[in-house]
Amino acid sequence: MTVSTKPRWRAKPRWRFRQPSVLPGFGITFGYTILCLSLVVLIPLGALVVRSSRLGLSGIWEVASDPRVASALKISFGVSLLAALTASVFGFLVAWVLTRYRFPGRRIVDAVVDLPFALPTAVAGIALAQVYAPNGIVGAQLEKIGIKAAYTPLGIFIAMVFIGLPFAVRTVQPLIAEIDKEVEEASATLGASRRATLWKVVLPPLIPAVLTGFALAFARGVGEYGSIIFIAGNLPYVSEIAPLLIVIKLSEYDYAGAAAIATIMLGISFLTLLAINLIQAWSRRRFGYV
Amino acid sequence: MTNLRVPRSVATARRMRRLVCTLAFTTLLPAGALAQTELLNVSYDPTRELYRDVNAAFAEEWRAKTGETITVRASHGGSGSQARTVIDGVPADVVTLGIPSDIDAIARISKKINPDWRTKLPNEGLPYTSTVVFLVRKGNPKAVKDWSDLAKADVKVITPNPKTSAGGRWNFLAAWGYAYDREGKDTEKANAFVGQLYKNVPVLDTGARGSTVTFAQRGLGDVLPTWENEAFLVLQEFGADKFDIVVPPTSIYAEPPVALVDANVDAKGTRKQAEAYLQFLYSDKAQAIFAKHRYRPLKREAADPKDLAFLPEVKLFKIEDIQGNWDDIQKRNFDNGGLFDQLSKAGR
Amino acid sequence: MSETAAATFAAAPAKPDTPRSAVTEGRAVRWTLTAIAIVFLALFLVLPLATVFVQALSKGFETYIATFREPDALSAVRLTLIVAAIAVPFNLVFGIAASWAIAKFEFAGKSLLVTLIDLPFSVSPVVSGLIYVLVFSAQGVFGAFFVQHGIQILFALPGIVLATIFVTFPFVARELIPLMQEQGTAEEEAALTLGASGLWAFLTVTLPNIRWGLLYSVLLCNARAMGEFGAVSVVSGHIRGLTNTIPLHVEILYNEYNFVAAFAVASLLAGLALVTLLIKSILEWRYAGELAAGGRH
Numbered sequence: 054m055t056v057s058t059k060p061r062w063r064a065k066p067r068w069r070f071r072q073p074s075v076l077p078g079f080g081i082t083f084g085y086t087i088l089c090l091s092l093v094v095l096i097p098l099g100a101l102v103v104r105s106s107r108l109g110l111s112g113i114w115e116v117a118s119d120p121r122v123a124s125a126l127k128i129s130f131g132v133s134l135l136a137a138l139t140a141s142v143f144g145f146l147v148a149w150v151l152t153r154y155r156f157p158g159r160r161i162v163d164a165v166v167d168l169p170f171a172l173p174t175a176v177a178g179i180a181l182a183q184v185y186a187p188n189g190i191v192g193a194q195l196e197k198i199g200i201k202a203a204y205t206p207l208g209i210f211i212a213m214v215f216i217g218l219p220f221a222v223r224t225v226q227p228l229i230a231e232i233d234k235e236v237e238e239a240s241a242t243l244g245a246s247r248r249a250t251l252w253k254v255v256l257p258p259l260i261p262a263v264l265t266g267f268a269l270a271f272a273r274g275v276g277e278y279g280s281i282i283f284i285a286g287n288l289p290y291v292s293e294i295a296p297l298l299i300v301i302k303l304s305e306y307d308y309a310g311a312a313a314i315a316t317i318m319l320g321i322s323f324l325t326l327l328a329i330n331l332i333q334a335w336s337r338r339r340f341g342y343v
Numbered sequence: 344m345t346n347l348r349v350p351r352s353v354a355t356a357r358r359m360r361r362l363v364c365t366l367a368f369t370t371l372l373p374a375g376a377l378a379q380t381e382l383l384n385v386s387y388d389p390t391r392e393l394y395r396d397v398n399a400a401f402a403e404e405w406r407a408k409t410g411e412t413i414t415v416r417a418s419h420g421g422s423g424s425q426a427r428t429v430i431d432g433v434p435a436d437v438v439t440l441g442i443p444s445d446i447d448a449i450a451r452i453s454k455k456i457n458p459d460w461r462t463k464l465p466n467e468g469l470p471y472t473s474t475v476v477f478l479v480r481k482g483n484p485k486a487v488k489d490w491s492d493l494a495k496a497d498v499k500v501i502t503p504n505p506k507t508s509a510g511g512r513w514n515f516l517a518a519w520g521y522a523y524d525r526e527g528k529d530t531e532k533a534n535a536f537v538g539q540l541y542k543n544v545p546v547l548d549t550g551a552r553g554s555t556v557t558f559a560q561r562g563l564g565d566v567l568p569t570w571e572n573e574a575f576l577v578l579q580e581f582g583a584d585k586f587d588i589v590v591p592p593t594s595i596y597a598e599p600p601v602a603l604v605d606a607n608v609d610a611k612g613t614r615k616q617a618e619a620y621l622q623f624l625y626s627d628k629a630q631a632i633f634a635k636h637r638y639r640p641l642k643r644e645a646a647d648p649k650d651l652a653f654l655p656e657v658k659l660f661k662i663e664d665i666q667g668n669w670d671d672i673q674k675r676n677f678d679n680g681g682l683f684d685q686l687s688k689a690g691r
Numbered sequence: 692m693s694e695t696a697a698a699t700f701a702a703a704p705a706k707p708d709t710p711r712s713a714v715t716e717g718r719a720v721r722w723t724l725t726a727i728a729i730v731f732l733a734l735f736l737v738l739p740l741a742t743v744f745v746q747a748l749s750k751g752f753e754t755y756i757a758t759f760r761e762p763d764a765l766s767a768v769r770l771t772l773i774v775a776a777i778a779v780p781f782n783l784v785f786g787i788a789a790s791w792a793i794a795k796f797e798f799a800g801k802s803l804l805v806t807l808i809d810l811p812f813s814v815s816p817v818v819s820g821l822i823y824v825l826v827f828s829a830q831g832v833f834g835a836f837f838v839q840h841g842i843q844i845l846f847a848l849p850g851i852v853l854a855t856i857f858v859t860f861p862f863v864a865r866e867l868i869p870l871m872q873e874q875g876t877a878e879e880e881a882a883l884t885l886g887a888s889g890l891w892a893f894l895t896v897t898l899p900n901i902r903w904g905l906l907y908s909v910l911l912c913n914a915r916a917m918g919e920f921g922a923v924s925v926v927s928g929h930i931r932g933l934t935n936t937i938p939l940h941v942e943i944l945y946n947e948y949n950f951v952a953a954f955a956v957a958s959l960l961a962g963l964a965l966v967t968l969l970i971k972s973i974l975e976w977r978y979a980g981e982l983a984a985g986g987r988h
Contacts, residue, residue, distance in 0.1 A: 072797035076878055077889030082792040089785045090807060094856055097822035098810075100832045115701075120688050138978050143731050154721050162729060164972040168736045170911065171964035173918025174816075174959040175938040179945055180739035183746060183954075186561045190742075191734065204546055204563055215735055232540040247716065258918060276815025279920035279938070283945075286546040286557075287504075289687055293547075296817035300925065301549065303824065304424035306452060307679065312825060315818045322813040338918040383930060391947055418930040419943075431828035432838065433846040433928040453829060552946040560950065580948045610841065 098319070105316040108309055116313035121289050122298060126317065129295040133205055133274035138211030139222075139268045143214075144221025145259075151222075153228045166223070169216045174279025181212055182284040204286030209294060212280040215271030224266035228259055261336030265329055272325040276318065360389060372479075375409030382415045382617055386430055387422035387441035387509050387599065388550035389573040393636040394439070400621045400632060404615070413616060421550035423448075429455065429604065436608050436617040439601040439624075441509020441551075444673040446602045455606035468600035470624040471638040474659055475510075475517045475597060477556065477589040478567040478574045480661035485565045489591050490521040493566060494539040502544055504553040505676070505683050509599065510551030512677060514568045516662045518593035519676075524593070538686040559586070570597070575637040575653065595660040743961045746954035758955040766932045767940035768959070772935060773848070775916045778855040782912055783905075786863025791893070793864075793869030795879070805868065811860045811972055820855045820925025846928030851936065854922040859912045866908035867901055870982070874900050903978040907971065912965040918960055 071079065105113060116122055120222040151163050185192040185202040195202050202208055232255060240250040263291065278296040293313055302311035351574065386394055398415035405413045417445035418433070422441035429435045438456070438676050440446055446468075447560040450456040461467045485498050493500050503511035515537065523529070548554045548561055549574055559568040559581050566589075567574075574588045601621055608614040623629055627645035634646030639654055666672045676682045715721070748755055758764055789808060794944060811819065812906040828834050828843040837844055839982065844850045878900070898905075920938040927934045937960055944953035973984060 068799075074796055074876070076795050076876055076892075077883075077911055078893070079792055079796050079798075082788040083796075083798075086785065086789040086792050086804070086808075089789075090804075091852070093860055094807065094810060095855070100826045101818070101822045103832070121684075135543060139793050143728070146724060147728045147732065150725050153715065154725055156725055160972070160976075162356065162732060164968050165732055165736055167968055167971065168740060168964065171967040172740065173914075173920060173938050173960045173964070175920040175941050176743060176918070176960050176964075177739060179941065179953060179957060180742045182561070183742050190738065204557070204561065211735070215739070218735065234661065268691050268915050271710050275753040276813070276818065277921075278815065278817045279924075286563075287542070288546050289754075291545075296815045296921065299815075299817050299821060300424075301507055303821065303925070304421060304427050305679070306427055306430065306448065308825070308830065310679075311821060314817075315821050318815055318818055322810070322815075326809065326813055330802075330806070333896045339972075383933075388946075416930055416933055418928060420929055421945075428846060428928050431824060431830065431845055432834070432843070433930070434843060550946070556946060556948070560948070577948075 055063050086251075101312055101315055101319065104308065104312040108313055110313035112309070113313045113316060116310050117317055121293075122295075122310075122314060124290045125293050125295045126314075127187030127299040128206065128209065128291075128293065129275050130321070132209045132294075133213055133271050136274050137217050137267050139210075140214050140217035140221040140270045141263055142220055144266060144270075145225055145263060147218075148222045148226040148229055152226055167219050169219050174216070174277065175283070177215060178212065178280040181208075181215060181280060185211055185284065203284050204292065206285075206292050208284040208286065209281050210294060212284050213270075213274035213277060216277055216280060219275050220269035220273060221263075221266040224269065225259060225262045228262045232258070258340050261340065264332045268325050268329045272322060275321060277300070277323075303315050359563075370534075380411060380413045380613065380616055381412065382436045382613060382620055383434060384415055384417045384437050384439055384620075385433060385435035386417055386419050386427050386439040387425060388419055388503075388552040389510070389555075389570050389576070390439065390599075391417070391419050391552075392576065393572070393632070393638065394651060396632050396636070397527065397624070397629055400628055403531055404623065404626075404628070405619065409624060411616075412533050416622065419552075421503065421507040421511075421553075423507040424549060429453070434607050434611065435604050436613050437601060437603055439599065439619055441599045442512055442596075443598055443600050444669045444677075445509060445514075446600055447669055447673070449604070453606075454603055455604050457605050460602040461600070463603065464601065464621060465625055466641050467598075467691045468602055469598050469635040469641065470601060470629065471599070471640050473571050473597045473599065473638050474594045474657055475513050475568050475591075476571045476574050476594065476657075477511070477591060479587050479589050480568055480578055481585055481587055483587055487566045487589055490540075490593075491525070492566065493518065493543065494536055498543055498566060499545055499564040500540060500543045501554050501558040501567045502548040502569075503551050504549055505522065507549045508551055508554075510554070510570050510573070513570075513595055513597045515676065515683065516666075516672070517568070517597075518664055520660050520665055521591075521593055533684070534682060537682070538689060540594040541683075541686055571639075571654070572637040583655055590657055593660060596661045696815075699969045700960055701755050740961060740964075743954055743957050746950065747958040749954075752950045754951055755955050755958075758952040763932045763935070764940060764952075764956055767937050767956070770848075770851070770933075770935065771792050771917050771937045773854050774855050775913055777852050778859055778916045779909060779913050781856055782859050782863050783858070783909055786867055786908065787905075789864040790867035790871050791897075794868050795876050806860050808864050811857050812865075816858060816919065816921025817925060819922040820854050823853055823857075845926055846930070846934055848934075850926040851923050851934065854926045855916050855919055858919050858922050862912035862915065863905070863908040866904050866911075866982075870901050870904040871897070900981070903974055903981040906984055907974050910970055910974075914964060917963060 108116070117126065147166060151166075152161060182203055183189050185195070185208060187193065187196050187201065187203070189203070192202050200207070202211060236254055237250055240254045241247070245253070277298060278294070281294055282297055285294060285297075287297055295318060299311045299314050302314065360644065384394060384398070394415075394417045398417065401415060402413050405411060415586050418428075422445045426438070426440060426445040426448050429438060429449050438446060438449065443461075446456060446460060450458045450460060457463065477487055479485070485492070487493065487498065492498060502514045505511035505515045518540050519533050519537050523533040526532035526536070546554070548557055551569060553569060555569065555573055555577055557563050559577050577586055601624060603617055603621060608617045625641065627642065630640040630642045630645035631650075632649060633640040634650035637650070637653060640646050643651060662672060663669070666675065675682065716724070718829050793805060824831065824845060826834075827850060829838055839849060844853070878896045879892045882896045883889070887895065894939070918938055920942075923936055924939055924942070927936070927939055929935060929939060929943065931943065937956060941953050941957045946958060
């Protein structure tokens with residue numbers, strides 16, 4: 054539908070903020086959006102940046118290089134990387150099984166994947182601690198083979214896999230469903246083995262989605278608090294995560310320290326978001342879809 | 344273009360809007376509806392059960408005396424974290440914290456408490472005191488008898504983070520004071536002993552209660568140095584067949600003080616009630632409740648002798664006698680770069 | 692998804708393989724992979740969920756019910772409902788406005804705007820709470836102003852609501868933007884041409900098209916709003932019977948050795964999660980076409 058009734062809107066080559074449209078309400082909805090965004094997100098985040106800018110870059114660096122802070126950041130990022138990796142591998146497997154295979158109860162399994170989205174983190178935390186504690190169902194078995202799960206970094210890992218899994222599954226699943234079977238058939242007809250077809254034909258277009266899922270699970274894992282503090286043990290240098298250290302710094306009236314750690318984490322969030330956007334842009338160029 | 348059926352969705356939208364309005368309206372009501380007098384007691388971690396009883400007793404007495412209905416609300420957490428929330432604006436009428444330096448911090452940073460708070464109430468604001476004892480697993484398999492056993496290589500100790508918990512600080516100071524005395528008043532050796540002890544700590548929770556859960560419910564560690572009252576509570580909650588209490592020959596004189604938050608009671612107009620509440624803590628009735636919950640009451644004569652029988656004779660030392668005033672104690676041990684930070688840096 | 696759904700229960704596992712094995716894995720591989728996936732999900736997701744209910748009922752149904760007679764538990768439930776009743780409609784209105792502006796118009800800086808709206812997703816809940824502490828605490832940026840005027844923001848309802856709004860901020864907008872983009876502007880333009888007002892066109896054309904997506908996003912937004920722990924924990928002050936939401940009350944009970952009660956209260960939230968999942972799944976099966984593509988949350 055072209056807009057010929059209002060010729061003054063005909064596109065001119067000069068730059069304009071908004072492309073013309075006959076639809077009304079841009080001003081009010083855009084204004085309201087910006088207002089809400091500013092009040093809820095931008096101003097409070099700005100307060101954080103202002104607070105930590107008083108420290109200056111060197112001040113932030115000083116906080117970050119404090120051994121306890123550094124090790125908390127290392128634990129948060131390191132364990133989160135491992136957990137996101139695990140979630141991606143198993144998430145891919147689950148997504149594949151759910152879209153490609155038929156088995157009784159598949160719908161229920163499919164619904165269960167979203168549980169970590171819907172289950173509050175505190176509930177997940179006490180439940181995971183109960184299951185993986187030395188006297189819990191799984192924890193007791195692990196204890197027998199000499200593995201301590203709860204109250205060690207392994208506990209952090211378990212909680213992070215828990216909350217990251219749905220991201221890994223749900224970003225890949227729709228793309229697996231969309232794979233054109235004919236391409237696979239063509240590959241098979243041309244004599245490729247099933248393994249070759251999977252590696253060379255099926256997997257490559259899924260990589261961006263897997264990466265996006267990985268990045269989302271990672272970002273979520275780094276910031277996670279509720280489910281982890283119940284199961285981690287919270288020992289400095291061993292199983293203390295960065296968000297907990299923020300809470301501890303607050304309890305110690307160390308606002309500057311808390312703000313500095315928060316700023317570092319915020320920076321990583323930005324970078325992760327940026328990475329996701331880059332992956333998607335690359336995927337759009339390379340495969341024609343996100 | 345098919346969807347120009349107007350009436351139904353508009354009606355739905357209207358209903359939606361009305362619903363939203365009603366919701367928004369009703370939610371604003373409860374905030375204003377709470378007109379009856381309320382006091383807020385911001386307290387430390389293990390006093391949850393204690394103040395439930397004390398608050399009920401006070402409300403009863405206050406109603407008998409004045410006819411006014413009063414609700415005392417309580418909030419609990421690591422003593423340091425609790426002090427921080429008061430500094431940040433929790434409208435506490437009174438604070439009942441685990442260690443004097445936390446009240447000093449509120450007075451210093453927020454100016455909401457009179458810096459002379461120690462002089463406003465009897466016994467420097469201490470209606471009761473306590474000490475640190477050891478909770479061990481039944482039969483004491485690691486044969487823990489004294490503080491020195493906590494630094495042995497095969498003993499795992501559960502204690503809260505001294506940065507956020509008052510109980511954690513008393514444990515730290517008690518261990519230090521013990522070693523200082525044992526090593527002939529050698530500060531370096533006392534520091535080294537505490538460092539050795541904290542190498543045996545697998546979990547540092549933010550509050551005393553978190554540590555108790557870790558030890559008792561999650562089954563971690565061999566010994567839990569903790570508030571005397573907390574140790575008795577564990578026996579009661581988890582059964583005396585699972586744990587034993589070991590009383591070390593010497594321990595620390597632990598001082599959990601109370602204070603009025605002047606700026607808040609004046610802003611809320613609750614000074615009269617809040618002062619009465621604090622005075623009530625020194626009454627015979629409250630003193631008996633303290634003893635019942637295994638705190639050491641200021642007035643022993645007000646308590647039931649049967650309760651007092653539970654509280655063993657221990658040689659108690661005062662940390663102020665060794666380390667000076669609370670500003671110095673806090674700075675030297677627990678502030679950023681203090682002894683605890685140095686030890687945990689060195690000990691990892 | 693609908694035709695696969697129909698096949699789910701029809702396809703018995705014993706059904707013989709079609710000769711198309713070149714485009715699928717061997718039966719043994721398929722079974723192994725399925726078994727791994729199911730065992731993994733059972734261990735990581737189902738077992739913890741089941742534990743909540745098992746623990747909640749471990750001392751019998753009487754004890755379970757008694758938990759909810761506690762005034763503190765009731766006030767936690769009430770506070771949680773109040774918070775959700777403010778935060779969810781707020782984000783609903785915001786989400787609709789934002790998606791209208793973003794999906795129906797082309798303007799400069801759009802992707803930046805979308806990224807900013809998305810930001811709360813990737814911010815740690817603790818940081819979300821912290822930023823409000825930095826703004827509103829007595830030592831904070833605007834703290835002095837509010838203290839002077841006797842307005843309690845932190846450690847009271849407004850602070851809890853703000854933190855909740857922050858963590859659920861993108862939920863509705865992120866679901867509606869792709870949905871509205873997919874549907875384009877042709878229908879609304881036609882309605883306008885036929886003389887409808889802008890609001891009318893929105894109510895009669897746009898809204899019916901997005902209703903299932905809207906419900907879907909409100910559902911998830913609500914689940915998160917009621918269950919948020921980290922951010923709320925930083926701004927709440929943990930005052931029993933006053934500023935404790937259900938998740939915070941769970942933590943308090945847990946710290947009071949009252950494990951059965953903690954799990955009982957937690958089972959409320961777990962039940963809410965199950966209901967959310969159920970409605971969500973139903974929406975996905977029945978109205979897959981009317982929801983935004985992909986698994987964004």
